Amino acid sequence: MNIQNYINGVYRLPLSNDYIDNYNPANGIVYGKTPNSNTEDVAIAFEAANSAFKSWSKTTLEERSRILIKISELLEANLERFAKAESIDNGKPLSLATSIDIPRAASNFRFFGNAITQFASESHESVGLNAVNFTLRQPLGVVGCISPWNLPLYLFTWKIAPAIAAGNCVIAKPSEVTPMTAYLLGEICTKAGLPKGVLNIVHGLGTTTGQAIVEHPNIKAISFTGGTATGAHIARVAAPMFKKLSLELGGKNPNIIFADCDYDTMLETTVRSSFANQGQICLCGSRIFVEEKIYEKFKKDFVQKVKQLKVGHPLDVSTNIGALVSKPHLEKVASYIKIAEDEGGRILCGGIEVTVKGFENGYYLQPTVIEVQNNSCSINQEEVFGPVVTIMPFTTDKEALRLANDIKYGLSATLWTNNLNRTMQFSQTLQTGIVWVNTWMLRDLRTPFGGAKESGVGREGGFEALRFFTEPKNICIKY
Ligand code: NDP
Numbered sequence: 001m002n003i004q005n006y007i008n009g010v011y012r013l014p015l016s017n018d019y020i021d022n023y024n025p026a027n028g029i030v031y032g033k034t035p036n037s038n039t040e041d042v043a044i045a046f047e048a049a050n051s052a053f054k055s056w057s058k059t060t061l062e063e064r065s066r067i068l069i070k071i072s073e074l075l076e077a078n079l080e081r082f083a084k085a086e087s088i089d090n091g092k093p094l095s096l097a098t099s100i101d102i103p104r105a106a107s108n109f110r111f112f113g114n115a116i117t118q119f120a121s122e123s124h125e126s127v128g129l130n131a132v133n134f135t136l137r138q139p140l141g142v143v144g145c146i147s148p149w150n151l152p153l154y155l156f157t158w159k160i161a162p163a164i165a166a167g168n169c170v171i172a173k174p175s176e177v178t179p180m181t182a183y184l185l186g187e188i189c190t191k192a193g194l195p196k197g198v199l200n201i202v203h204g205l206g207t208t209t210g211q212a213i214v215e216h217p218n219i220k221a222i223s224f225t226g227g228t229a230t231g232a233h234i235a236r237v238a239a240p241m242f243k244k245l246s247l248e249l250g251g252k253n254p255n256i257i258f259a260d261c262d263y264d265t266m267l268e269t270t271v272r273s274s275f276a277n278q279g280q281i282c283l284c285g286s287r288i289f290v291e292e293k294i295y296e297k298f299k300k301d302f303v304q305k306v307k308q309l310k311v312g313h314p315l316d317v318s319t320n321i322g323a324l325v326s327k328p329h330l331e332k333v334a335s336y337i338k339i340a341e342d343e344g345g346r347i348l349c350g351g352i353e354v355t356v357k358g359f360e361n362g363y364y365l366q367p368t369v370i371e372v373q374n375n376s377c378s379i380n381q382e383e384v385f386g387p388v389v390t391i392m393p394f395t396t397d398k399e400a401l402r403l404a405n406d407i408k409y410g411l412s413a414t415l416w417t418n419n420l421n422r423t424m425q426f427s428q429t430l431q432t433g434i435v436w437v438n439t440w441m442l443r444d445l446r447t448p449f450g451g452a453k454e455s456g457v458g459r460e461g462g463f464e465a466l467r468f469f470t471e472p473k474n475i476c477i478k479y
Pocket of ligand 1: 146147148149150151155173174175176177204205206207209210211212214225226227228230231233234248249250251281282383385411451455456
């Protein structure tokens with residue numbers, strides 16, 4: 001299926017007349033073409049967004065809310081179609097797209113449709129000075145949203161929904177590796193009555209289309225989710241133009257397991273936090289540190305459970321692990337396994353590519369567990385973003401904390417313990433934006449989301465996202 005841009009409320013071919021192949025990761029076959037939009041395409045998207053801004057920014061909160069919630073309802077009504085499209089485009093199991101990706105995309109619209117009606121600003125009385133201050137929170141104008149391939153519609157809408165709820169008009173680019181559900185979203189927005197030009201979706205490579213969005217002098221803010229190196233590049237391009245930036249970047253998250261935890265829940269959740277979505281979630285716990293007392297037991301039980309995971313075609317209902325997103329990504333992940341072995345890591349299970357009968361050219365890899373001796377090896381320090389985790393023992397709380405923090409990333413951490421003092425000490429000391437205790441990826445959309453260190457700048461989620469997409473202006477009235 002060939003994809004088009006969605007600009008000013010209609011689908012249109014790119015002015016660039018340039019296209020990229022879209023691969024199905026389950027079988028390695030090209031099944032469509034995606035526009036590789038250029039500066040001119042971004043320019044017409046900007047004109048559409050800029051024209052729509054005047055009226056959209058003055059649209060009542062109730063009306064914006066009504067439209068966002070309508071989009072959410074239409075996504076829910078089209079769950080099967082969207083989930084299948086996501087699974088085919090990305091390689092993720094259909095069951096995951098049906099239970100997580102698309103429902104969450106719908107929740108994003110519903111949540112921000114409701115949140116905008118509750119978003120308020122502050123006022124400050126200057127006592128003794130006969131003055132009162134209040135803060136206006138005004139939309140920024142036209143903003144850019146750029147998202148990655150791992151949770152395509154989920155992360156795309158996580159940015160778009162708060163941006164438009166706050167009264168901005170948007171130019172959005174999904175990853176060129178997974179453009180399909182973003183393409184289908186245009187149709188839903190039109191049906192929901194979103195005025196033309198409020199959301200414009202341009203497809204293409206990061207280095208052409210993404211770069212054109214970031215370089216556009218009148219796009220006021222960029223909300224970006226993707227790799228740390230790309231984030232640094234975007235920051236360099238955007239900073240001299242003083243654009244507002246929100247950067248959600250890579251992670252290499254610790255999963256710290258103490259002997260006093262609820263073992264069975266921990267074990268089951270750790271399998272999920274290691275391998276959900278083929279390990280291609282920025283929040284996956286890819287460095288597993290286990291208290292020495294239970295290390296050997298954990299190693300045996302964990303490896304046994306991981307070996308039971310079924311690698312298969314994404315549309316097969318019995319599949320636990322689908323295909324990796326692309327051939328270059330599969331090759332990158334496989335190369336890290338080799339490096340880990342070269343640096344002394346011991347492969348406990350997996351480590352090899354899998355051939356799925358009938359789909360021999362698909363990008364399948366066995367879930368892989370590697371035992372490592374220290375935290376300084378490449379496999380523990382660099383983001384692999386695939387179905388690969390490492391395990392190593394620790395003896396004291398101090399050592400566990402040191403290992404967890406000894407990394408340039410700081411997105412999330414998971415802690416398994418029933419000790420309250422330890423929970424508080426780790427919560428205060430872990431250098432991450434999120435700490436999950438006795439759970440993983442339990443998300444409440446009101447909470448601030450984002451990373452510390454090289455995992456990002458700024459927070460999205462809840463009112464934080466609405467703050468990002470608005471400019472506060474202080475009004476001081478002397479009476
Ligand atoms: P990339 O950084 O390669 O790409 C992310 C997006 O940016 C894509 O749409 C990409 O386009 C685009 N892009 C690439 N180069 C530029 C550029 N010069 N200017 C503007 N846009 C550009 O990341 P991946 O898509 O490979 O996604 C995986 C990464 O995302 C991992 O590092 C992961 O940790 C991170 N991530 C972070 C999350 C978080 O919340 N912190 C959540 C999910 C993922 P294209 O793909 O079309 O080239």
